[in-house]
Amino acid sequence: MIESQEKCQEELIALKKEYEDFVYIVSHDIKTPMRAIVNIATWIEDDLGANVDQDILDNFSLLKNRVGRLENMMNALLELSHVNRTKMELFEVSIPKLVNDCIEMLGDKTNLEFHISYNLIDEKCITLGKKLEKVIYSLLHNAIQFNDKEKKNVSIEVSENEMDFEITISDDGPGIPEEVKSKIFSIFYTVSSKDVVDSTGAGLAICDKILKMVGGTIQYTPGLNGGSVFKFNWPKTITINN
Structure with missing residues (x-):
């Protein structure tokens, strides 16, 4: 056996x-x-x-x-x-600085407002910094790219418990139809036609694979007043799950 x-x-x-x-x-x-x-x-x-x-x-x-x-x-x-083969270096990061760096990477922020809150015991941790940056940036990019409002609002909530960091990114966009939400973590799937929004549809699939690799999870829920809410937990102790 x-x-x-x-x-x-x-x-x-x-x-x-x-x-x-x-x-x-x-x-x-x-x-x-x-x-x-x-x-x-x-x-x-x-x-x-x-x-x-x-x-x-x-x-x-x-x-x-x-x-x-x-x-x-x-x-x-x-x-x-190559998710589990590249950028696997552990180093100290400041969570607020990492979030700010991801926001800066987004480029033009005209008609875009961020609402950020932290509930942290210690804002610094030693982790796979580039992987965490990839997840946060991809979720922020999605929250903006698929938002159909003239003025866009994105909320970022970061909290910490004994085991992990919990990060929630929400927006006031159109949200995701109930009948397709099970597909959003599939590679190359996009809710909107690629002719409408120029996207590969790979961002959420990559986020999902990174989080599975480190022992975290990600979930989508519709916003109370429309929009999308993505919540993921990032373990303080990284366990590589290949």
Whole structure:
């Protein structure tokens, strides 16, 4: 029985490595022809000169946009497959500073208001700082990107207990329909069409995988007055679950 379990575990590890190697090779090998397609399209545009029909230029623009989207999806797939292999350094972070750094990374914050509250015993901890930053940034980015309001509000609540940090990020956007909320952590799934909101749909899948790896959890609930609420716990003691 023990030998059978050990064999199954070995086969599982081998399959996971084979999958990760496959994703790595495919992601890299596809990038070269994708870039070639964009370059060739640009050269053809240049060769056509200034008197080309606008419809033709629009089609070239659409072609390059779709290739760019495919490349972004390949990059996201590669990042997802390497969650437990990159940026695994433990170092001391200040939770409030990390939150502020993520907000600064968002770029243009016109018509955007943040409401932040902390209930911390000690704002500093030693953890996988880059992974925690990735989760917070991705949730903030989602809260803004899919918000249809002219003035957007995002709330960030951080609390601490004996075992972990609990971080809640909520927004006043359109929320997520009840019938699709079970799909939101699936790779490449987006509630809105990718033609409406230019997104790979990989952010929540990557967040979910990071949190499973460190022994945390993430859950979505609809806001009381609309919008979305994402709450996750980040353990103080990191246990790597591959």
